[in-house]
Amino acid sequence: MSSVIDIEKLSLTFQTNDGPVHALSEIDLKIEEGDFVSFIGPSGCGKTTLLRVIADLEQPTDGTISVNGMTPNQARLARAYGYVFQAAALYPWRTIENNIALPLEIMGLSRAEQRERIKRNMELVNLSGFEKKYPWQLSGGMQQRASIARALAVEPDLLLMDEPFGALDEIVRDHLNDQLHQLWEKTNKTVVFVTHSIPEAVYLSTKIVVLCPRPGRIYDVIESDLPRSRTLDIRETPEFLKIAHRVREGLKAGHSYED
Numbered sequence: 001m002s003s004v005i006d007i008e009k010l011s012l013t014f015q016t017n018d019g020p021v022h023a024l025s026e027i028d029l030k031i032e033e034g035d036f037v038s039f040i041g042p043s044g045c046g047k048t049t050l051l052r053v054i055a056d057l058e059q060p061t062d063g064t065i066s067v068n069g070m071t072p073n074q075a076r077l078a079r080a081y082g083y084v085f086q087a088a089a090l091y092p093w094r095t096i097e098n099n100i101a102l103p104l105e106i107m108g109l110s111r112a113e114q115r116e117r118i119k120r121n122m123e124l125v126n127l128s129g130f131e132k133k134y135p136w137q138l139s140g141g142m143q144q145r146a147s148i149a150r151a152l153a154v155e156p157d158l159l160l161m162d163e164p165f166g167a168l169d170e171i172v173r174d175h176l177n178d179q180l181h182q183l184w185e186k187t188n189k190t191v192v193f194v195t196h197s198i199p200e201a202v203y204l205s206t207k208i209v210v211l212c213p214r215p216g217r218i219y220d221v222i223e224s225d226l227p228r229s230r231t232l233d234i235r236e237t238p239e240f241l242k243i244a245h246r247v248r249e250g251l252k253a254g255h256s257y258e259d
Ligand SMILES: Nc1ncnc2c1ncn2[C@@H]1O[C@H](COP(=O)(O)OP(=O)(O)OP(=O)(O)O)[C@@H](O)[C@H]1O
Pocket: 014, 015, 016, 021, 022, 023, 041, 042, 043, 044, 045, 046, 047, 048, 049, 050, 216
């Protein structure tokens, strides 16, 4: 079986006025179908850059990458992935259903097909009943769920998520972690998820990629042995804490306190 994402010896250097910034160096990584993979690491270690390379929003300087057996550019044109940003990035002048409809309009789907997908994906993120609301009428957590529904409505097998819950309080975040986990279990999508939170990474992932900075590189890859089906209670178990400990050790090793 070929991997959904296959990255080999990938490097990316940004040329800036202050000289070159080695954002990614010699990254080797395979992501399989149905994996939930988190990128975790200190600020500036290249998590977002790596996600953007997968999404064809940045070009590597060296190495190779394939997404669903295609180049990232082909994968983008084939709408092989959905992308969820740090902020919900909803259009304030459009209702929630019209925000979700936007990429579907661009795809040229019929009104009936658009309505069907909006209904199904709003149900998946538990937002049914809020179709006619504007983004400002929803809480931050609900807005983020709406932006997940918008990414899902394109029906990609691959979901790329850049710290989608970073700005939310702990309780809302727990709730959304639980919902995202259930959604992943139900749909068996492949997810690549950027986070700063150790519990979030360990709770959600089948594989945790710990990155370290200067140059941005992979420090550790942890294959989780937690059961695929889990609830938030698992965070109290020794198995969970053992993985969390290994992530923490990796983060400490790559961290510089001079920043
Ligand atoms: N367009 C750009 N031009 C120049 N340098 C950039 C650009 N984008 C990112 N960088 C630099 O590349 C490095 C990696 O940045 P990136 O945003 O990927 O890190 P990150 O791990 O996602 O950080 P954070 O957790 O703070 O979001 C940083 O040093 C950053 O300043």
